[in-house]
Amino acid sequence: MNQVPNLKFQEMLEALHRAEVLIDEECPSQALEILNGLSNEPDVTSAEIWQIRQGLLLLKALSYQKLFDYEQSLAHLNSLLELNPQFELAIQLRTVFEEAMRRENDLEPPLPPFLxxxxxxxxxxxYAIGKNGYRRIYHVHIRKTAGRAxxxxxxxxxxxxxxxxxxxAANQKKGIGRALSGEYIYHPHPTVTEIKKGDYFYAHSxxxxxxxxxxxxxxxxSSFRDPLSRAIxxxxxxxxIPDDAREDLLEEKEAMRHGFKxxxxxxxxxxxxxxxxxxxxxxxxxxxxxxxxKLSLFMFQxxxxxxxxxxxxxxxxPLNIPELVGASKSPFHPSQEExxxxCSALEPEYQLMKRLESLYGERFSRSI
Known part of the structure; x- marks a missing residue:
């Protein structure tokens, strides 16, 4: 007689798999939401309970490790080893996480603040920003349009x-790439995934x-600029760009080594x-x-x-108007011919600017 598969058990295995994928994709908080939603007393057999609980504890330990919460991570590993003392991966992870927590506790001075x-x-x-209650602000930063200011x-x-x-933010020791100043979380140059998650007050890239x-x-x-001025x-x-700069910047620099034309x-x-x-x-x-x-707002340098x-x-x-100071030390000034x-090469951008100028006057004379 064929045994009917336990659908509840299959659903829980699928949930564990989804959580595992989220951990691999650097989304530990979302993984924990799934894991915390799984019942502690699943309606399955004793053997299945044992299997589910092991997976649950292991994935929770890995999720908290991604969040740099080694205390929680170790607590779940210890619970797992109480359930299965021979679980080799859990034994190895416990050693690694204990060492990581020791290094963290030895940091002098401690990270202020610890993110x-x-x-x-x-x-x-x-965050509830402005009259529309925005959660975050993102700057689509076009190079050479006063974005740094x-x-x-x-x-x-x-x-x-x-x-x-x-x-x-750039030197954050945990590799999180963010800084807290006052009540504000700043995230320069986040990844596409980090932008999508939106865990910041202000970000730009x-x-x-x-x-x-x-x-x-x-x-x-975003901010725009006269195309000719921006290109110069x-x-x-x-x-x-110095000769010992990053490889991608040196590749860009190659384009100007033989003159402006x-x-x-x-x-x-x-x-x-x-x-x-x-x-x-x-x-x-x-x-x-x-x-x-599609932007909430655009402006001109x-x-x-x-x-x-x-x-x-x-x-x-209370934003203050930034001081615009040219970053370049180059004395270059193109000739009229150059x-x-x-300008001929920039014609498509000039077409866009002409349309944006018209839209700017129309759109921002009223509230967004």
Whole structure:
């Protein structure tokens, strides 16, 4: 006589598998939601209970390890070893996690403040920004459009030197890439997955909008600049890149080594036409225009005070107008002929700017 499979048991195994996938995808908080939802007293046989509980305890231990909560992780491993003292993987993990916790406790001075993925996830749920109650702010940062100055204005909200806040995020010892200043979690250059999760108050990156997905209640904005001025500024930036810089920056610099005219011919269009490409992978003006309209707000570098005023209005936060200081030390100034050559290459961006200028006056004369 064939035994009828226990559907409850199969459902629980599937839930454990989903949690395991989420852990592999660096989503431990979501994995814990699934694991905590599994019943402690499943309606299955004794052997099946034993199997489920082992998987449950192991995956909880791994989830908490991803969140750098070694105390919870070790507690679940110890419970697992009480259930099955011969569980070799649990024995090995306990040794590794105990060593990690010892290293953490030996840190001098302790991290101020100590950020974990769990803390960031919980903290981000407390934000209610502006009249629409946004949970987070994301800056689609186009290079050479005063983005660094804009970021500094946000980093200053916690009352600290914005450079210190940015450096602290970059050097976060746990590899979490975030910094807490006052009540605000800042996350420079998050991954696509981290952007989608939204565990921050303010984040920014150079990632194209068409590669990103945002959680609900995310305020998104970007800044634009005259295409010619931006491209010249980009050329000067390449000139300033030192020879011991990152490999990707050195590859970009190769485009300008043989002069400006050669630069216009050789530069990667995703960099030269970045304002277009950030909103259209096909460099299509109509597509980019439609995607810009999906932003909560956009602004222009040459009207910075007006743009910051719009951000203050919609977000209801005390942003100060940043000082715009050119970062480049290059004395380069293109000739009239070189400008004409560059303007010709930038024609698609000028088409986009013309449409954005019209939309800007129409859209931001009223509330979002």
């Amino acid at each position: 974990t993925y769990a803390f960031c996830a919980q903290k981000s749920e407390t 804009i970021n500094s204005a946000f980093y200053a909200l916690g009352g600290e030197d914005p450079v210190s806040v940015a450096d602290r 150079h990632r194209p909008l068409h590669t990103l997905t945002f959680p609900t209640k995310t305020f998104t904005f 500024s980009y050329f000067r930036m390449l000139h300033d 050669e630069f216009v011919a050789r530069v990667d269009p995703t960099h030269l036409l970045a304002q277009l490409y950030m909103f259209s992978p096909n460099f299509d003006v109509e597509e980019a225009f439609e995607n810009v309209q 040459d009207r910075m005070s007006e743009g910051i005023g719009l951000l203050r209005e919609h977000l209801e936060i 400008k004409q050559l560059l």
